[in-house]
Amino acid sequence: MTHIAMDLPDEVFSARKQPPREFIKDLRLAAAIHWYARGEISMEKGAMIAGLDRVDFLAALAAEQVEVFNIDWVSLEQELNHA
Secondary structure (H helix, E strand, O other), X not given: OOOOOXXXXXXXXXXXXXXXXXXXHHHHHHHHHHHHHOOOXXXXXXXXXXXXXXXXXXXXXXXXXXXOOOOOXXXXXXXXXXX
């Protein structure tokens, strides 16, 4: 496992009213949700980045109102026409 160190001003933690450990946990989740919503990572990778299992990551996505199942309607229509 890779370890990443990050220097942040102390004011960051007071602004969020969280100790560093909770802040990092939220930061990982926020990054995973952001990248998943942009289609840059899979749900499985998102859960891994967030440090959650897939069910809990799905719940986090729902809480943030992120579309879980993105449908490419053009591709779907093409697929149906070839069937």
